[in-house]
Amino acid sequence: MTNPLKEDLDHILAHTAGLWEELRGQRIFITGGTGFFGCWLLESLMWANEQLGLGVEVTVLTRYPELFMRKVPHLANHPAVRLHAGDVRAFEFPQGRFSHVVHMATDASAKLNHENPCLMFETIVDGTRRTLEFARQCGAGKFLLASSGAVYGRQPPNMMNIPEDFEGAPNPVDPSSAYAEGKRVAELFCAIYAHQYGVKLKIARCFAFVGPGLSLDAHFAIGNFIRDALNGGPIRVKGDGTPLRSYLYAADLAIWLWTILIRGQSGSVYNVGSGEPVSIRDLAYFVGNLLGNVPVIIENDAGDGGKPTHYVPDVSRAASELALRPWIGLEQAVKRMASAVMADRARI
Numbered sequence: 001m002t003n004p005l006k007e008d009l010d011h012i013l014a015h016t017a018g019l020w021e022e023l024r025g026q027r028i029f030i031t032g033g034t035g036f037f038g039c040w041l042l043e044s045l046m047w048a049n050e051q052l053g054l055g056v057e058v059t060v061l062t063r064y065p066e067l068f069m070r071k072v073p074h075l076a077n078h079p080a081v082r083l084h085a086g087d088v089r090a091f092e093f094p095q096g097r098f099s100h101v102v103h104m105a106t107d108a109s110a111k112l113n114h115e116n117p118c119l120m121f122e123t124i125v126d127g128t129r130r131t132l133e134f135a136r137q138c139g140a141g142k143f144l145l146a147s148s149g150a151v152y153g154r155q156p157p158n159m160m161n162i163p164e165d166f167e168g169a170p171n172p173v174d175p176s177s178a179y180a181e182g183k184r185v186a187e188l189f190c191a192i193y194a195h196q197y198g199v200k201l202k203i204a205r206c207f208a209f210v211g212p213g214l215s216l217d218a219h220f221a222i223g224n225f226i227r228d229a230l231n232g233g234p235i236r237v238k239g240d241g242t243p244l245r246s247y248l249y250a251a252d253l254a255i256w257l258w259t260i261l262i263r264g265q266s267g268s269v270y271n272v273g274s275g276e277p278v279s280i281r282d283l284a285y286f287v288g289n290l291l292g293n294v295p296v297i298i299e300n301d302a303g304d305g306g307k308p309t310h311y312v313p314d315v316s317r318a319a320s321e322l323a324l325r326p327w328i329g330l331e332q333a334v335k336r337m338a339s340a341v342m343a344d345r346a347r348i
Helices: 006-014 038-050 066-073 110-115 118-139 175-197 221-228 252-261 280-290 316-320 330-348
Strands: 027-031 057-062 081-085 099-102 142-148 201-206 234-239 269-272 297-300
Touching: 006 038, 006 252, 027 038, 027 118, 038 057, 038 252, 057 066, 066 081, 081 110, 081 221, 099 118, 099 252, 118 142, 118 175, 142 175, 142 252, 175 201, 201 252, 221 234, 221 280, 221 330, 234 252, 234 280, 280 297, 280 330
Parallel strands: 027 057, 027 099, 057 081, 099 142, 142 201, 201 269, 234 297
Antiparallel strands: none
16 A cells, blocks of 8 residues: 655655664664654654564553554554554653664643643653663663743844744743743753763754644634635635744654654754744745635734734754755645545545
8 A cells, every 4th residue: 555645755755864783683662653743753654664674673652552543554453563562751761772762752732731731731741861871871862852941931023033042931930831841851952961960962953844644623713714715615714924933844844853863963952943934824825825725714813913923933953054955835735735634535
């Protein structure tokens, strides 16, 4: 059976030539394997494993092995994949040495962040420390933390693209900062382990993404817009649509994360995303026109007259040090995600 992601997986392989030899015959440990990031890393790793005969083995930490098996049975049943049941905050360490550890286990849920900020903060912080300790004990050569652009706090309105050396921060007395502050502490733990134990860490501060597997009913505007368009509309924009975002396609995301893990400078932080801003309003109309002239409703069309908020990275460090860039533009990204959603619906 042809892999429905073959075009994307071949794209990833074409832009990661030379990376995979480091992983030949190695054991890799990944947390957060059931999430959007995790599935794309596993898909691309297993594709490279098969195409290049790497002989790699990956152990995936998951709280719910049954859910993982239902979601991606072809990965769960792959002979090179081992499922390791456990909570990221207190999992038992699997035996043996692992060469690379990739830590992505975070519930990036706006609902959880609002309803139970203590749990959100605890999961990020305790989970990161537990995973770092595992990396230290298992002798991992490299460690990648999937962090977030949220660590910068509110992006200044006069700063179109936010660089890695910006020293802003979330509001520490706002409970809604639990996710962002958790990621800041997670990065600090990484720096401490690098200093105290010599763990070779890399940090990827991730922004916004689009692609197959992205939730259609969470707080991700582009996923909601694609869902609404495929349902015939209308596309609903909560608010006035002025905030600026940017979107990197999932296959490019996988290229960036593997490249940062393997070739990134130890101790370095890299913004991960697209540097091309688009307003939420323009995005809604763009998706609506692209997927069938679907009507758009702006729920607060009057706006408040203030400057639009930004959440757009400066990705020049990734470009200059690692030759990374977005290869797949927004139009193709939306089309590919919409096609994948329709294919999934046809299989149900």
